[in-house]
Amino acid sequence: MDEQEAPQAEGSPELSMFLASIAHDMKNSVSVLSGTLENLLSTQQVPDSLASTEYGKMAQMLYQTRRLNDNLIQLLALYKEVGKPGYPFDQAPRSITELVEQAAGQARVLLMSHKITLDVDFPRNAIWTLDEDLIIGVLVHAINNAIRYTHDRIRLSVKIDGDYLEIRVEDNGAGFPQMLLDMGAPSARRSSVDFLSNSSGLGLYFSSEVARMHKHRERTGSIALENGGTLGGGCFILRLP
Amino acid sequence: MNWVQDMSAPASSTAEIDWEEKRYLIIDDFVGIRQLLRESLRNLGAKHIDQASSGGEAMVLLAKTRYDVVLCDYNLGDGKNGQQVLEEARIRNLMLPSSVWLMVSAEKSVESVMGAAEHQPDAYIIKPITEGVLLTRLNRVWLKKQIFADIDQAFADKDYLRAARLCAEQVEHNPLHAIDLLRMRATLLLKAGDPDGAGAVYEQVLQEREYNWARCGLGKIRMGDGDLDAARLMFQAVITDNRFYIDAFDQLAQSFLLQGKTEEAFDVLQKAAKLSPNSVPRQRSLGQTALKLGNIPVAERAFRKCIEIGEFSVLKTVDAYLGLARVCGQKNDTKEAIRLLNAAVHQFGGDQVALRAKITEGLVYHESGDFRRARKSGDELEAMLADESRQRPDTGTCLDMATLLFAVGVKEAPVNLLAYVTRNNHDNEPLLEDVQKIFDKARMSEEGEELIKTARKEAADLMNKGVLLWKGGKLTEAVEWMRVAREQLPHNMRILFNSAQILISTLQQNGYVKELADEAIGVLMHVDAIAPGQQRFALLMEQLAMLAPVSGVVAAAAASEYEAANGPVPESTRWSGD
Numbered sequence: 001m002d003e004q005e006a007p008q009a010e011g012s013p014e015l016s017m018f019l020a021s022i023a024h025d026m027k028n029s030v031s032v033l034s035g036t037l038e039n040l041l042s043t044q045q046v047p048d049s050l051a052s053t054e055y056g057k058m059a060q061m062l063y064q065t066r067r068l069n070d071n072l073i074q075l076l077a078l079y080k081e082v083g084k085p086g087y088p089f090d091q092a093p094r095s096i097t098e099l100v101e102q103a104a105g106q107a108r109v110l111l112m113s114h115k116i117t118l119d120v121d122f123p124r125n126a127i128w129t130l131d132e133d134l135i136i137g138v139l140v141h142a143i144n145n146a147i148r149y150t151h152d153r154i155r156l157s158v159k160i161d162g163d164y165l166e167i168r169v170e171d172n173g174a175g176f177p178q179m180l181l182d183m184g185a186p187s188a189r190r191s192s193v194d195f196l197s198n199s200s201g202l203g204l205y206f207s208s209e210v211a212r213m214h215k216h217r218e219r220t221g222s223i224a225l226e227n228g229g230t231l232g233g234g235c236f237i238l239r240l241p
Numbered sequence: 242m243n244w245v246q247d248m249s250a251p252a253s254s255t256a257e258i259d260w261e262e263k264r265y266l267i268i269d270d271f272v273g274i275r276q277l278l279r280e281s282l283r284n285l286g287a288k289h290i291d292q293a294s295s296g297g298e299a300m301v302l303l304a305k306t307r308y309d310v311v312l313c314d315y316n317l318g319d320g321k322n323g324q325q326v327l328e329e330a331r332i333r334n335l336m337l338p339s340s341v342w343l344m345v346s347a348e349k350s351v352e353s354v355m356g357a358a359e360h361q362p363d364a365y366i367i368k369p370i371t372e373g374v375l376l377t378r379l380n381r382v383w384l385k386k387q388i389f390a391d392i393d394q395a396f397a398d399k400d401y402l403r404a405a406r407l408c409a410e411q412v413e414h415n416p417l418h419a420i421d422l423l424r425m426r427a428t429l430l431l432k433a434g435d436p437d438g439a440g441a442v443y444e445q446v447l448q449e450r451e452y453n454w455a456r457c458g459l460g461k462i463r464m465g466d467g468d469l470d471a472a473r474l475m476f477q478a479v480i481t482d483n484r485f486y487i488d489a490f491d492q493l494a495q496s497f498l499l500q501g502k503t504e505e506a507f508d509v510l511q512k513a514a515k516l517s518p519n520s521v522p523r524q525r526s527l528g529q530t531a532l533k534l535g536n537i538p539v540a541e542r543a544f545r546k547c548i549e550i551g552e553f554s555v556l557k558t559v560d561a562y563l564g565l566a567r568v569c570g571q572k573n574d575t576k577e578a579i580r581l582l583n584a585a586v587h588q589f590g591g592d593q594v595a596l597r598a599k600i601t602e603g604l605v606y607h608e609s610g611d612f613r614r615a616r617k618s619g620d621e622l623e624a625m626l627a628d629e630s631r632q633r634p635d636t637g638t639c640l641d642m643a644t645l646l647f648a649v650g651v652k653e654a655p656v657n658l659l660a661y662v663t664r665n666n667h668d669n670e671p672l673l674e675d676v677q678k679i680f681d682k683a684r685m686s687e688e689g690e691e692l693i694k695t696a697r698k699e700a701a702d703l704m705n706k707g708v709l710l711w712k713g714g715k716l717t718e719a720v721e722w723m724r725v726a727r728e729q730l731p732h733n734m735r736i737l738f739n740s741a742q743i744l745i746s747t748l749q750q751n752g753y754v755k756e757l758a759d760e761a762i763g764v765l766m767h768v769d770a771i772a773p774g775q776q777r778f779a780l781l782m783e784q785l786a787m788l789a790p791v792s793g794v795v796a797a798a799a800a801s802e803y804e805a806a807n808g809p810v811p812e813s814t815r816w817s818g819d
Contacts (some may be wrong), residue, residue, distance in 0.1 A: 020348075024316050027347035031369035032273035038371075039280060048807015069369060074347045088485050091450070093420055098377050106243050111245070118245045125416055129450055133367050136374075216450060 023076055031074060034065040038109040046112060059113035063147065066110060070141045074206040076179075077134070089131055091214065096126040096158050103139040104156065106148075111154070114147055121160035128165045130240055134210045135167075138223075141203045142169040142236040147217035149173040157229055161239075163219060168229065169236040175227035176234045180204075207238065216241040259384050260376075261286035263309035267404045268292075268299045268326065269345070270318040274368075278312055281372045285379075296321025296553070303335045310379065311336075313362075315346040321732045322551040328360045338393055345370065345759045377743060387421045388415055394423060400786045401433035401779045418448060427458055434776025436462045453479045453486050460489075464496050472496045487517045494526065503533055509635055515544065521547055521556040541568045559589045563601045570605030592631050597638055597748045599625065603645045612649070619649035626654055635771070636662055636732065640675060647683035655679075659689070660696045665732040667700035702738050703729065706745065720757070727764070737768045738777050745784050754787045 041058055050056035081087050100122050122192045139156070150171035157168045205224070210241050213222035220239035229235035265287055267278045276293050282290055286369065291306065293299035296317050299341075303311075303326075311330075315323040323344055330336050344362035363382045388411055395404035408426035412419045423446050428441035440462045443455040460475035476493035477690035479486050490513035497506035510527040517523070528543035544565035551557030561583035569578035577661055582598045622642060625631065633639065639662045642656035660675050668671045680689025703726045710719035723740035730736050744761040748754060762785065769778050 005439055021316070024347040027368045028271045028274055030276055035277040035280070035371075081349065089483065093417060095381075095417055098381065102374045102377050104369045105377070108245060108373065120245060120247050 009065050019079070023072075023079075026072060028066060030069045034062060034069060035064060037062040040111050041113045046115065049113065050113075055113070059110075062110055062113060063144070066140075066144050070137075070144060071202065073137050074141070074202050077137070077206060077210075079133075082134070082206065083212055087213070089213050090133070091129050091131045093129050094132050096122050096128060098122055099128075099130075099132065099135065100156060100158060101137075102132075103136050103143065106136070106140050107143045110144070110147060115152060116147060116150060117153050118143070119153065119155040120157070121155070123160060126158070126160060126165075128240065129161075129216070130165075130214060131210070134213070135238075135240075138207045138210050138238060139167065139169065141207065142238075145203065146171040146173070146234065146236070149176075149234055153231055153232070155229075157230070163241060165239075165240045167238045170229040170231045171233040172231040173233040175232075176225050181225050181227065207236075211238055211240065212238045258380055260379065261288060261289065263289070264306060265290045266293065266299065266302060266306075266308045266311045266313075268294075268296070268311065268313040268317065268323065270294050270314065270316075273315070278370065281370065281375055283543055284372055285376060295319075296323075296326045299326050300329060302334075303330050307335070307337050308340055309337070310341045310343070312343050312366075315344055324360070325554050329555045331360045338397075339386055339390070341386065343378065343382070353752055361537070385418055385421070386421075388418055389425070392422075396429065398782075398786065399766070399778075400782050402430045402783045403786060405429040405433060405438075406809075413519070420452070424454060427455075431458075433779030434774055435443065435779070451482075453483055453489070454708075457486070457489050457492060460496075462493060464492065464499065469496050471499050485516060487513055487520075491523060491526070492518070494530075501695055503530060506530055506726060507534055507536070507539075511539070514546075518546060519550050521551050521554060521558055521561075524550065525558055525560050525564070528561065528568075532564060532567055535571075537568055540564065541572075544568060551663075559585050559594050559597065563597060566601050566605055567608075570608050570739060574610055575605055575609050575611065578602075593634050593638070596622070596625060596634050596642070600638070600645050601640050603649060607645070607648055615649045616651075619646050619651045622646060623651055623654040626658065633661060633731075636666065636672070640679065643679055644682070644740055646808060647679065655683070656685075656688075660692055663693050663696035664700040665730050667697040667733065673697075700733060700736070701728060702740060704733075707736075708739060711739075711743045711746065714752065716743070719743045720747055731767075732771060734768065734775075737764055738775075738781070741765050741768070741781050745781060745788070748788050749784075758789060759786065762808065 027068055040064060044055060047053050047055050050059060077087075093107070100120050104118055104120055107118065135176060143154060143156065150173040153172045155168070155170045157170070159166050204225075208223050211223050214221035221238070221240040224239075225239040226235040227233070227239065251592050265282055265289065267275050267282075269275050269292075271277065272294070275294070275732060279292065290334075291302050291308075293302050297320055299313070300321075302308075305788040313323045313326060314321075317323055317326070320812050321329070322678075323346075327342055327344070330342075336342065341364075342362040344365050345368060347368050348363060353420055363386070364378050366378055390412070392404050392407045395401075395407060405426050406750040408422045408429065412426075415422065423442050427439040427442040427446075430436070430442065440459060443462075444460045446452055447459075456475055456479050460472045460479070462473035463475065473493060474497045476489045476496065480493070488630050490509055494506040494509040494513065497503070497509060507527075507530045510523065510530055512521055514520075514527050524543045524547035525762045528540045528547060531537075531540035531543060544561045547558065547561035548565065565579040566578040569575070569581065580600065582602055586595055586598050599618055603615050603622065606612070606618060623646070626642075633641070639658050643658045643662075646658070649774035659679065663673060663676055676693060677686075677689055680686055683689075707719050707726055710716075720743055723736070723743055726733075726736050727740055729731045741761045741764045744757050744764070748757055748761075761781075763800035765778060765781055765785070769774065788789075
């Protein structure tokens with residue numbers, strides 16, 4: 001399948017142990033930071049106006065912490081070569097209800113503190129085979145991204161479309177700029193590496209690699225960006241075989 | 242206001258689980274994370290939460306309290322890591338069958354998908370842990386435990402056929418866990434000596450998705466059938482697909498070893514040890530294979546690593562010490578070799594270890610050309626064997642010992658030893674060929690042939706007499722006779738199986754007697770310990786379970802009595818949650 005047999009795994013084991021322990025440490029710090037902020041925010045009343053209040057500033061801090069966390073997850077996945085045969089890809093049949101619960105649960109305090117409503121719509125009893133941690137990572141990233149651009153509403157929907165599971169994260173903001181739409185267009189048949197030419201591309205690159213790892217009987221997962229959709233704003237679409 | 246609005250059609254809600262009254266243990270070396278996790282658990286209503294900041298501290302708490310839920314970080318700084326804490330807790334039986342172990346890590350761990358770690362946690366969670374994810378995973382694991390409860394019980398009772406049937410029954414009702422149930426069913430069928438049935442389950446799973454564990458499982462079955470080339474291709478295909486699927490490496494090495502391709506096996510084991518170095522069994526295989534090839538530097542490194550990682554692990558093995566002693570012998574450092582052997586005897590103790598250390602000592606002296614000392618070791622071994630009160634070692638050790646004793650010039654003891662091995666394995670043709678080879682090497686071909694013939698006849702006569710009594714309806718005499726036969730040939734599979742069969746027939750005809758049932762269980766546990774995965778074992782256990790409620794306690798007690806009397810049972814027969 002992959003012509004690279006093993007070379008990259010042969011790097012210095014000391015360095016990779018060291019990097020792993022640093023990553024572990026950073027994850028701990030970010031976890032404590034974001035957990036503490038969530039605890040503080042969820043014990044307070046959401047004020048009428050967020051602008052220039054302490055609450056609003058804390059909400060901003062949580063948003064930035066989450067971005068940091070997203071980036072860290074994505075960098076670690078890239079370091080572990082997501083998309084390559086060496087990645088510890090772990091697919092199993094999962095309940096869609098649980099998937100949505102977990103993604104929405106991770107975004108809950110952040111959404112509340114930004115006064116954004118999340119609509120969810122999904123088939124209750126559906127089961128799909130996927131790598132749960134990777135897909136939650138993709139969805140949470142898409143929601144975090146939408147929080148930045150939406151007006152006041154985000155919609156997470158899942159449906160089974162023939163041989164694929166289609167997950168959409170939509171918002172009611174101004175939509176994606178044309179440049180991003182061009183990059184995300186599936187018809188362009190570009191390599192996912194093209195995403196990396198743009199500063200907001202890491203998340204898209206990560207998402208498309210995660211999608212690509214999901215394969216079943218010649219079918220492969222993919223991502224796409226659109227404008228419009230149910231809420232009229234930006235729309236991130238993940239399709240899994 | 243509710244910030245998450247559910248537009249989906251409502252569905253029947255699953256029964257809520259009460260997380261409030263459960264006992265929790267958090268194991269993490271970072272105080273900030275412990276506080277955060279405690280906060281999250283409190284938000285779920287938890288009242289009883291203990292904390293440990295190291296593996297050692299965790300072991301103390303685990304020994305005192307039976308926790309319902311353990312949240313354990315994989316990376317615990319110095320000392321034991323999370324996996325080693327889990328292994329020790331499981332092997333020392335510090336967890337209830339219903340307890341949940343969640344392994345927490347900073348990133349996707351390779352271990353979670355390697356396939357073969359013997360003691361898997363119930364679930365892995367990646368940081369940061371949020372309450373929603375924690376609750377979802379706890380609920381999921383708990384429900385899964387419920388679904389598997391009866392299966393696990395039958396497994397613990399070693400009634401593999403019933404457990405396999407329960408798996409099949411549950412598949413229909415639990416689509417979410419169907420794949421796990423099928424995986425368990427295949428494992429159980431293999432343990433019950435039904436590789437064809439297990440293979441069919443793997444094929445069925447592979448219709449759904451290309452799961453690497455199913456492909457590896459099929460490969461193992463091909464290997465068992467002796468179709469080594471087909472097996473090798475399957476393992477290689479899995480490795481191409483997932484370079485971290487370590488189980489495939491280990492199996493591939495095994496298939497090479499079976500083909501006598503030691504060098505190829507060595508290459509594969511080296512790669513596997515590089516990818517995942519912290520495995521005691523893998524480093525041991527690498528060391529032993531390197532030793533076979535005379536690659537002393539690699540053998541030394543592997544055995545040293547094996548000792549190092551074994552220090553905090555219950556999987557620590559005397560083999561690493563014995564192997565390293567051989568390495569030292571080959572480097573002409575007999576002094577260091579003897580020091581290691583003394584350390585091994587001191588640390589592990591027991592007659593078996595003492596015997597094996599003495600054999601290794603003889604080999605070390607012999608290989609370094611000190612024939613006088615080698616002969617002295619041989620004489621000491623002979624004296625140890627003469628002591629009737631001591632348990633004879635397993636077959637492999639007996640063969641090693643006979644080889645060494647012949648080499649150092651002892652005659653009578655190895656001949657007796659080989660006769661003993663032959664009587665205990667009187668219908669195992671490949672093994673008897675090995676025995677003949679040892680005689681050939683000692684220039685005793687004809688004597689050996691004669692001796693094997695006599696020993697085989699002795700064993701067959703011993704068994705036939707019992708079977709004749711049984712067929713003639715003299716059940717009490719048959720049971721009595723088989724006791725005698727068992728005592729004389731404690732490792733003879735045919736005698737052991739027939740012995741259990743006669744006991745069970747007696748119960749079937751004359752009614753249930755607890756003492757006889759326990760005796761049958763004891764015999765079967767012993768068989769399963771020396772040669773797991775026998776079809777006849779599974780069938781007899783099933784017959785026994787149908788006679789009367791065999792509780793797990795009885796089976797476990799018999800098994801542990803066996804362990805206490807004979808030293809640890811092979812790893813492959815230990816309970817694993819796989």
